[in-house]
Amino acid sequence: xxxxxxxxxSLSASVGDTVTISCRASQGITNSLAWFQQKPGKAPKSxxxxxxxxxxxxxxxxxxxxxxxDFTLTISDxxxxxxxxxxxxxxxxxPRSFGQGTKVEI
Amino acid sequence: xxxxxxxxxxxxxxxxxxxxxCKGSGYSFTSYWIGWVRQMPGKGLEWMGIIYPGDSDTRYNxxxxxxxxxxxxxxxxxxxxxxxxxxxxxxxxxxxxxxxIVDYWGQGTLVTVSS
Numbered sequence: 001x002x003x004x005x006x007x008x009x010s011l012s013a014s015v016g017d018t019v020t021i022s023c024r025a026s027q028g029i030t031n032s033l034a035w036f037q038q039k040p041g042k043a044p045k046s047x048x049x050x051x052x053x054x055x056x057x058x059x060x061x062x063x064x065x066x067x068x069x070d071f072t073l074t075i076s077d078x079x080x081x082x083x084x085x086x087x088x089x090x091x092x093x094x095p096r097s098f099g100q101g102t103k104v105e106i
Numbered sequence: 107x108x109x110x111x112x113x114x115x116x117x118x119x120x121x122x123x124x125x126x127x128c129k130g131s132g133y134s135f136t137s138y139w140i141g142w143v144r145q146m147p148g149k150g151l152e153w154m155g156i157i158y159p160g161d162s163d164t165r166y167n168x169x170x171x172x173x174x175x176x177x178x179x180x181x182x183x184x185x186x187x188x189x190x191x192x193x194x195x196x197x198x199x200x201x202x203x204x205x206x207i208v209d210y211w212g213q214g215t216l217v218t219v220s221s
Contacts, residue, residue, distance in 0.1 A: 001168075034208060036151075043201055043211040044151065055209065087151055091207055095167040096141075098151040 002026050002090055006099035013104060017078045021102045023071040023088035031067045032092040038101075039084045047086075048073070075104070108132040110140075110202050110212035117218045118192050125188035126215045128202030135183035136160040141203040142176060142187050145214075156206070157185060192219045 003026040013019050023033065031051040036044040046055050048064040051071055061076045075082055083106055088099040113127040128140060141156040155166040159178045166176070177186045185202060197219045202212040 036208075038151075043214050045211070046209050049207050049209075089151075089153070089208070094156070094165045096153040096156075098143075098153060101150045 001095055002029060002092060002097055004088055004090055004097050004099040006086075006088055006102050008102060009100065010103040010105060012106065013078055014106065015078055015080060018074065018076045019078060019104060021073040021075075021086055021088075021104075023066075023073070023099050025069045025071075025090055025092075028068045029090045029092035032090055033064075033066070033071050034089045034091060035062075035064055035073050036087045036089065037082075037084045038087065044087065078104075108204065108210050110204060110210055112200075112202060112212040112215045115216040115218070117220070119221055120194055120219055121191050122219075123188070123190050124192055124217065125186050126200060126217065128185045128187075128212050130183045130185070130204065133204075136180050138204050139206050140178065140185040141205075141208065142174075142185075143201045143203060144170075144198045145201065146198045151201075154187070154200075159183075159185065192217075194219050194221075 005024045007022045033051045035048040038044040047058050052064040063074045065072050085101045085103045087101050109131045111129045136159045139156050139158050142154040144152045154170045155176050157164045157176045159180045175188045199214045199216050201214045204210040
């Protein structure tokens with residue numbers, strides 16, 4: 001099974017900052033990676049698929065990059081509504097798996 | 107509008123059975139895989155398994171194989187997650203998702219198992 005490791009597990013930032021979250025796969029997954037955002041008490045929301053393709057309606061300040069084993073989610077010009085927990089997930093094969101999450105806090 | 111609407115919160119005792127549901131609407135239900143994700147209190151997301159409503163092809167995470175059953179009633183555009191004998195450790199919120207590449211999520215079903 002493929003393991004996904006995110007770093008950091010949490011980070012503190014301010015409105016207007018740029019933050020970067022890393023996600024590493026235990027083996028190559030080409031670009032079969034998605035990112036999700038979850039706010040407290042809510043269902044996750046899909047942000048990015050194919051490592052770098054934004055879902056419809058997702059602001060352009062969210063950028064995904066990477067391929068193979070190393071991936072990055074960058075949030076530029078952090079907005080108050082971006083404070084949440086972010087998860088990566090591979091869909092290269094079954095079973096899919098998620099990273100452990102990165103909490104972006106003020 | 108694509109929607110996945112899940113059944114309501116459940117409170118059960120250990121050893122009881124349970125079946126929760128996820129009803130899809132606004133799209134061709136038989137054309138997209140439906141997955142299930144567990145989130146234990148204060149924890150991260152865990153992928154449980156996935157089913158293709160068109161032919162009921164089902165894949166499980168080995169961690170959940172034998173512990174739960176995923177099924178579908180395509181005539182009612184509804185997927186199910188069921189337990190035959192709940193444990194306290196099954197207490198969690200369960201989400202259904204659409205697609206092999208997840209695009210939509212259900213609102214979640216909180217399952218509480220307590221004596």
